[in-house]
Amino acid sequence: MRIGFTLNGGEVAVDALPMARLLDVLREDLRVTGTKEGCGEGECGACTVLIDGRAVNACLVPVVQVQGAAVTTVEGLAAPEGRLHPVQAAFLTHGGAQCGICTPGFLVAAAELLAHTPRPTRPQVREALAGNLCRCTGYQKIVDAVVEALATEAGA
Amino acid sequence: MITSHAPVHCPADLAEALALRAAHPEAMPLAGGTDVMVFVESGTLSPPAFLNLWGLAELRGVQADGDGLRLGALCTYTELEADARVQATAPALVEAARTVGAKQIQNRGTLAGNVANASPAGDSLPVLLALDAEVEVASVRGTRRIPMDALYTGYRKLALAPDELITAICLPARHPADVQYYRKVGTRLAQAISKVMLGGRLRIEGGVVTEARVAFGSVAAFPVRARTVEAALVGRPVDAAAADLVGADIKPIDDIRSTATYRLEVARRILQGWLAAVAAEGASSSR
Amino acid sequence: MLIGQDLIRADGPAKVTGQARYVDDVRPDGCLYGFTVRSPWAHARIDGIELDPDFDWTDITVCTAADIPGENVVALMTDDQPVLADGVVRHVAEPVALVAGPDRDRALAASHHVRVAYTPLTPLMDPEVSAGNAHRIFRDDNVYSRITVEHGEAERVLAETDTVITGTYRVGLQEQLYIEPQGMMAIPRADGGVTLFGSMQCPYYIVKALKRVLGHDDLNVVQAVTGGGFGGKEEYPSIVAAHAAVLALKAGRPVKLIYRRDDDLRATTKRHPAIMHYRVAVDRATGKLQAAHVKLLFDGGAYNTLSPVVNSRAVLHALGPYACPHVKVEGLMVATNTPPNGAFRGFGAPQVMFAAERHMDRIARELGRSPLELRRLNLYQDGDVTPSGQRLVDVGATQVLELALKEAEAGLPASGVPDRAGGGGAAARVAPGRGVAIAWHGCGFTGNGEAALKGQADVAIEGDRVVIYTASTDIGQGTDTIFPAIVAEVLGISVDRVANADHDTATVPDSGPTVASRTAMVVGGVVKQAAEKLLAALQAEVGAEGAFDDLLAQRKSAAPLRVRAQYRDDLGLVWDPATYRGDAYPTYGWACVIVDVDVDLDTGEVLYRRLVSATDVGKALNPVLCTGQLEGGALQGLGYATCEEVVLDDQGGMRNNRLTNYIIPTALDAPEMVTALVEIPFSGGPFGAKGIGEIPHDVPAAAVAQAIEAACGAVLDRLPMTPERVLAALQES
Structure with missing residues (x-):
């Protein structure tokens, strides 16, 4: 078909x-x-x-x-000229990716959250990312990346 | 991966879908696919054909239905969670929707699909029982409504004719004296299959329970109402001791997720906890 | 200074843009897809293998033991495990035959048409009756390893002391659950050799194993980007590689063998289950431990794998970080007809430290002291002697405890605790509790393992870049970022001019396996040494001294300049593997974990609110990577504590072999974490660094058990502490 x-x-x-x-x-x-x-x-x-x-x-x-x-x-996710999506950039600086196999899924899920909720709280981030399993990070740095880096970005 | 080679019928509208359903009752209806695709991939389901409902505009959206609401069969959990009318009419259903899988499943899975899949552990089902929801089904012969309470006839068996499709889930209006409740005890806080679920609704008028719905999931072959408990609750102030009767209504089993002993005890405890909280609330508000 | 900086990980940009290539992302022309036919029985005789005549086999390659060109053995510690079962199967899911076809569905379909005739035999499933059982699985006594560590006169003191406290602790299997399943590709080369490319921790393990399987050494092993390992990709990939290679050589085409998740869960190694008996004499007046006798029993499963080493680490850590003058620890590792267990982060230590910490809680309970007070009274201090007779220096136990307590005082961040959908709201009845547990963890190989192994690393000037050649794989922990930082630091150049060569055994030396919290600490040290050597070689070549770039500019040759360094044993460790006496580890890491939980009194669910840890890491070479590992390990520890349970059927097969039912924590289940570091430098590590990979997994479970007890009085001595067990314990308390 x-x-x-x-x-x-x-x-x-x-x-x-x-x-x-x-x-x-x-x-x-x-x-x-x-x-x-x-x-x-x-x-x-x-x-x-x-x-x-x-x-x-x-x-x-x-x-x-x-x-x-x-x-x-x-x-x-990145802009056509190659500029990273804010959440991709935040994953780099905050250590959101380790082995990286779950990373694409997290980034896409986070991108959806940020499209609908520009300044999410930590619990909102956790709920939005609960469909993505990570075995390396304990999620702390992933949540940090999504919340804090974007707050910084928005404030800058 | 196991890829199904089966043909997929893709009707353009509901009328065509019903005609296809009548002509090919063996074709598995496919909505959001979040259950069906798992069964296909694992090899536990290999139907000879599929009937893809995903493109049917008639099955989308939430509409008024008298004083109640009609949720189209393709209404996803995310859509109902965000709908102010559903939030007002069925807060317990919104709560239940938030516990289905996680965001990716809520974005794709449908309430009607949960009903059709008929899992004993279907997250929304105890609440739908407690709310006296009705399931609208259609065929080339016409449309009818089946009360949730009469929908399941056995393990994963529905009281639908082979040519019928679920077209909507209908919720009655919320009575001002109703309190609703949902509790899911699962294997974890998201992406969890439940061990025990409780959907409840109490109508309390003049300090007395005038209508009670207590429904459990994951404790029988299909979600069930606890009629002994309900009967004991009606006609008096909220009495948490009614929870002790739950053993008369449910017969849970051991499986890889939990034990019969745990399920029965937890069903009793969470029901008792809810009833006690409602009783305490009533006592404080009447002061 | 690059060391101590949060350098962005070298593989980060590729990983966040989807460009990183894992084994399943690569598909050479003509590649076939493999699938493994496995035993449905725990123990059976194979009477024959036939192909269904009604199935179309034209594009399918099938291999059985008869197709193995060399020896039918997975070379590791002993030669007991076959590549493919031949005549008999000893555990459920044991590989019996292999198929490869043009796509995954065809291979899977073909696997269902390989007809293996079995005569089921009675299996031996109970480790408690395995040793010496007439039913032989391994050698003549079913014992993979028996180790005794003894210091002082434990039996005499136990007999003479009034207060002797006994306890038994049990832990179950745990799955590593790397999110990328096992996967390997074998590519026959035009020159007659074969290249293995896949997901792995230890390329040279695969070289060693495949030499025997293929009967020649014309092979190279290349690590693909690897989606997590945690020990699960230490030894097991040798089996996947052997299977892929046997298929590829028979088919004459590349073969990719990617495990389905259900297959991975059923077949691959897990953390060893254990039954642990503790008998400890204590002075009631002072609260000091007097003597301890510990008996450990581990179930190794049907083949030896690395089980003796797990037993070794377990006996050496069995008392936890507490001083005790008279100790006897006996560790026994036995065989059963269950899938073999193997390496998993901590390697025996998480099992025994759960028991040791729980036993401290039991002693505290019986003495009427607080668990914290009892720990403070007995924690190792400088100069204390371990059960193997090692005199400890630079002990960080008290420091990590006090730092963690200080961090935990800050209170719970209300904002971090999610509103729980479906959690019952105000009707839910919960009780809060806090638990504190302390770990020690020997870094690197036991005893003089490193001196025997002599791990190597090369560093080379190639143009204006510097390239590092090691067999140490980055499986997410960040080695490929750490090593360039070390080299750039030594050479005084920018880190983006330093790269890692592919971890390809055709070009990299054997740096030893990527295991045992040794990579940054040990191989990092060898890399540092190589960089220093490179600088010296460059100075010698140009006949001058000065900065690296000045020397490079003076260089006349454009040829690569490559030097090799090898592990140098200048620690003077004294270790006798025959008696288990001496310096068991070059150094120890220390960690304290404080967990705040809410116990749901109706359901027995344990909800995590916050986890505070303080860990002595020697030196955080890259703090983001360092704390990231500590946090990931801590959450694996919490999964071990409450939700990760492997449910077996009567054949030892995993019943819950899907991610729906093997439950690891999600972001909602995970607590907010505060991760504090203590840096007590280790002279043998690069810039003072210690190994940190495993210690975070050691005691979260013990802290949770104590927290549950503090919350509601339920006493749990068995992992996992599922809601079912917590509720039962609550009803008993």
Whole structure:
């Protein structure tokens, strides 16, 4: 089945089984591999992408359902000229990434939060990121990155 | 990964969806996919076809339904959490929605999907029972409403005809004398399957309970009302001791997430805790 | 000064933009996907392996033990574990056959059509009856390791002392749960050799293992960006690599073997479960420990892996950071027909330190003293002697305790505690409690392990850049950032001119494995030495002294200048592995963890509010990376405490082998953390640094147990402290 959608601002079209997971279409068909697989059952959040601005698990979305939709992956967070999204920059300075396998999912989930809640509190950040599992950081520096660096940015 | 090779029917509108449903009752309806995709990936479900409802505009949104609300079958948890009318009518349902998976699931999963999946641990189901919600189902033959209380007939079995689809969840208006409650005891604070859930509603008029709904999840083959407890509560001031009767209403089991002993004891305790809190609240406000 | 700065991690930009390449992100042309056929039985005879004649095998490669070109052995400590079971299986999920196909679905489908005929045999599942059992799993007695550490006359003093307090403590399995599952790719090279590329901690372990499996040494191992390890990718990747290589050589094409999460959870190594008996004599008047006899029993599973070393670390840490003049610790590691257990952050120490700290709480309870007071009375001080007879210097135990207590006084930040959806609101009945626990952790290998290993590192001038060659992998902990900072510091140049070479065994020397809290402390020291050597070599070459860049400008040759350094044993450690006497570790880290919890009195749930820690790290080479590791380890410790439970079926198979049911903490479950550092420099580490990788996991669980007891009186001596167990203990208390 031919399925067309917008990926990180550009139009793409793929021939895929309609029930193919969006995750596999991104990684295997389009070779856009920033989106990771950690569990395949919507628990770990490593495959988080935005569909029409909402964070979802790409392992749980059949590609037939993204026909005509706008998909954003970690590769699409930075500005076209390469300037990092504030949350990407904050992850660098605050140590939000360690092994990095969960990082793309966290960044996408955080980007959704910040789009709807520009100055989130720590509990709001924790609730918004609770669908992303990290085993390296204990989450402290991830929450720091999302809250504090953006507060600084907004105040600057 | 296991990719289903099954065909997917993609109706353009509800009428076509119902016609397809009638023609292909074996096709698995697909809304947000957050449950179905897990079953497919793990190999536990391999239906011969799917019926993709995701594009149906008729099934979206929240509408007034008399004094109550009609939540379209594609209404996601995130949408209902943000809806001021749902917040006012069913605060316990909003609370329950916030405990479903985490943000990514709430953004994609639907309330109707939770109802259709019919898991004993479906997070919203005890609240829907407690609120006397109704499930609107449609087929080429017409539309009808099934009370939540009559929806489940066995483990993951629904009282739907093979040609019927869930089209909405309907919530009655909130009575001013009602208090609602939701409690989820899960394996952790997010991304948790529940061990025990309690959905409750008490109507207290003149210091006396005039209507009681006490529903539990994860303690039986499907979410159930605790009718013995309900009966004991009605007709008198709120009495937390009614919680001790819960053993007559639920028969939990051991599984990999918890034990029957724990579930029964915790069901009793959280119900007792809620009733005691309501009683204390009533006592202080009547002073 | 670059050391002590929060330099941004070298791999950070690639990781935040999705450009970092993990093994599954790479797909060479013609790559096949592998899958492993595993035993459904704990113990069975294999009567035959047949391929379903009704399945289309045309594009599928199948391998069994008969296809292994060299020896059917996973070379590690002993040669007991086969690459593929041959004739008999000794644990559930043991690899029996391999398949590879053009895509994952085909490989998975094919695996269901490999028909293995088994005759099930009675398994031995209980470690308490394993040693000497007639049912033989390992050698003639099922004992992987038996170690006794003895100092003084423990038995005599115990017999003569009035107050002897006994307790038994149990801990279950714990999964490392790296978020990237195990994965390896084998690529046959045109020259007849094979390249292994994948997720790993220890490239040279794989070289050592595959030489035997392939029967030749024409292979190189390259680390891909690795999505977490925690010990789980120390020894296990040798098996994945062997499987990928055997398939790739038979197929003549690259083969990628990426574990599904359910497969990873069922098959791979976990933290050893243990049953730990403590008997401690104490002076009631002074509260001082007099003598201790500790018996530890660990379940190693069906193959040896690294279990003897786990037992070793366990016996050496079994008393916790407390002085006791007469000690006898006996550690026993046995075999059962369960999946083999292996390396996991802490390596035996988290098990025994839970027991040791809980036993201190028990002693305090029976003496009517506060747990904190009892600890203060007995904490190691400079000059105290450990059970192995090591005289301690620069002990940081008291410092970390007092600093943590001071930090904890600041009170709880109300803003940090989430409003809990579905938590019952005002109707929930909770009780707050605080627990304090203290850890010590030997840094690096035991005894003179480093002197025997002689880890190496190269540093080279290549153009105007400096390149570091080590086999030490960055698995998230930040080694690839730390090493360039060390070299740049020594050479006095900007850190962005220093790079790490790929961790490819074709080009890097054997620096030893990335384990045991040794990489920054030990290999970092070798790297520092290499940088100093490079400066000297450059000075010699140009015949002048001066700043690195001035010398570089004077250099006539454009050829790379590369030097090698090797671990130098100038600590003068004295250690006898036969008697377990002497200097067990080059130095020790010290840590105090204070946990504030709310115990839900109706449900037994333990909710974390805050975790304060203070840790002696010697020197924080990069504070953000350092505290990041400490925080991550602390949360793994909290998971160990209350939610991480491996539920086994009657064959020893993991029933909850999905992330839905093996429960690790989310951001909502995790507490706010305050992470304080103490820096007591270690002369043997670069710039004073000590190993920090493991110590944060050691005592969070003990602190939680004490906090639960403080909150509601429930006494728990078993991990994990699930709500079910807490509620039961609450009903008993």
